[in-house]
Amino acid sequence: MRESLVRKSDVSSSTPIHAVTEASLPQVLDGLGSAALNWCKVNDFAGKPATSLLVPGADGAAVLFGVEDGGLSHPLALGGLVAGLPEGDYHLAEGFPDPEQAALGFALSTYSFTRYLKNEGKTRRLAVDETVDLDRLGTILDGVQLARDLINTPANDLGPGELSQAVVALFKQHGGTGRIVIGEDLLEENFPMVHAVGKASSRAPRLADFTWGDEAAPKVTLVGKGVIFDTGGLNLKPGSSMALMKKDMGGAANVLGLASMIMASKLPVRLRVIVPCVENAVAGNAFRPGDILSSRKGLTVEIGNTDAEGRLILADALALADEESPEILIDMATLTGAARVALGPDLPPYYTDDEELAEDIAVMAEAAADPLWRMPLWQPYLKYLDSKVADINHINTSGAGFAGSITAALFLSRFVENTGSWVHFDIFGWTPMEKPGKPMGGEAQGIRGLFDVLSERFAGAQ
Template sequence: MREILVRNTDLSEATPILAVTEASLAEVLAGLGQSAGNWCAVNDFSGRPSSCLLIPSAEGSGATVLFGVEETGLPHPFALGAIVGSLPKGDYSLADGFPDPEQAALGFALSAYRFEQYVTPSRKIRRLGVGKDVDLDRIGIVLDGVKLARDLINTPANDLGPEELAAAVAALFEKHGGAGRVVVGEDLLDENFPMVHAVGRASSRAPRIADFTWGEASNPKVTLVGKGVIFDTGGLNLKPGSSMSLMKKDMGGSANVLGLASMIMAAKLPVRLRVIVPCVENAVSGNAFRPGDILSSRKGLSVEIGNTDAEGRLILGDALALADEESPDLMIDMATLTGAARVALGPDLPPYYTHDEGLAEDIAVMAEAAADPLWRLPLWQPYMKYLDSKVADINHINTSGAGFAGSITAALFLSRFVENTESWIHFDIFGWTPADKPGKPAGGEAQGIRCLFDLISERYSSAQ
């Protein structure tokens, strides 16, 4: 997607995109000539926000694109992205005075994304020229991270297994000079990752955990943990077919973590970055873990299994315990964890959980500024009783029988594995866009990571 945006000066010929309002349309048309006014009248174009019209020149080639905005600016930060699919291939440019040019350019490029690994690539390429007021370097870093996350989520599980996901972590860190290791199969037991092993052992593709670092050891420690369930059948609590069809996206937490890590390393932020991704397939076989089993964990807690379809929090428990052992300055985990989060907030608004009030406020402010919607939900301690077990230290699902507060109780379960880290935040993401929206083509989606990139950039760059 980075190649979609170029400097205006690098385009020899480009069709300008002019922002108009319903009030300013007549003045703009007066400058374009009578034929432009006639064309608008024929096409019933009034300058309504988010509407657009390509006005051909007298020679028949595209001359100008009119795009409707509100008096206060863009109707949505990524509104310009809505017109990408309707434009002919070619070069375009934002006219002088176009409102919010950086957000407009980002929306255009985000909407131009296509996952074409398994199809003949489209030759309908559209580029957008921008002025010096747009930070192309930073936007390019963001676009690369978003593309990485989307590509990983969109890749089917037959081509993206635990081995391939761990390899993607290694490849990203090697690209930027980082290093790490991958613990595989039975070695997980030897190195005390019993829940990762239990969840992934039924698959013919061995479970593993990838643990990689980058940056100077003396810098503030930022640790990212991502759920890497490459496909979730539900295990012995087998999902129905309708619930299984999108389960290639159950590694969306790890994909988003890698997208964020890509941004951090490409921007050379002054942090010591660590990424931990448990990579498993939740499959069914004779040695699959069962409801009623009691698992040990890296933290030392015994965990009663209430439902094998709640496997993500188990592998995250071991990974969070590992991350917590070095008390990072900031620890972030991301996971496609619960359907309850989608019932509460829908697919576009992921909830986040933290005890750190300052961090929570910063996230809220930056999410709105970045048009990267997030919503805080509480780590409501009275609900911890829903995880009580009569035979183990904790049950990993709500045992009340009522099914209340599914996303909150999942977050509370994870919190039991974080003891030393003061600034920990959990994101229960969907990782998918069901239908095309401005800046969000249908399919795998990066959620929260543009906001988090801004947060980490501001928090630690200013500390130097």
């Protein structure tokens, strides 16, 4: 996607994209000539917001793109134009509104997952002037592409080993260091729930733990759910629910995308990324409903359903992160269907008790067109996690199935006590229907807004 944005000075010629409204369209057509006017009439193009048309002009072809009087109808609206454009180079005509946001929308929509295709698709580039910060946009696009590529890769080619190696490769690229704890060593090093969830797979479970940056800088720790495929375990999913489970490592993918942005922009933080990597498989040694697991925190956990495995591996990882009291601890996970029932696929909920951080996330996410919605850590619902035989159950035991996303967040909260600020994101990690800036498939959710939050807080600039 980064390659879809270039400087005007680096291309010999490009096709202009004119922003038009229903009111301004006649004036723009006057400058393009009678052929463009006639073509608009034939195609019944009136300049309505988010509509577009490629027209002939006196000096060559041009693209008309409908905007509202106040600017783009949506910050990523220009992305809706990309699929219908022929191959080639384009540029925003003089006066085009919000050029940096328009460029981001354009570039995000050029993404395609071509690893398994012979035809790599059309190449379309947008040439921009010096008002657009290409370095910053490139950093964001690289992070989004990493997240999308990882989610879109099927589990036969992305097992726990490959996912952990993606962490290694990213940190090696930026000079970070770390380690991977594999298989039975998870028990030796006190990650019992990571081991329990992943031990039934022929591909050994593991935990990647990597750091980057000045050790004296503020500590920012990211934890991502890395379930490369979720069968549901012994509580086996039906086929319709299993079809998209290659995306169950979407939390890890998004965490790595955000880490990429942080390291590439050299934010003055000490970054730590922890990713438990497992496959929730079915075998004779799989963990069972009714089992009681020990955890790194020391709490015992009664297993109510093996299909709620993500919060178990996150609990061990969060407990590890919490031991060094980071200033900010962020976890991301494709955790509950309840979040999708409540808010749909496009609006992930987040949970935190830090009011200032919650407000910063809301403001920055909206500004970045990276929507998020705060949900409450409603403490009375902790009673739904009561167990008569262990310290806690990991699922709602009330029998009514209420507040699934909230109770999952409350479960995780029991494993965080020393951190300055903790925030949990229950993401979907997938775009089910293509829209501007968001091709269908694996998706980066929340990380563009979070990158702005962290940049503002630690570098003083977005």
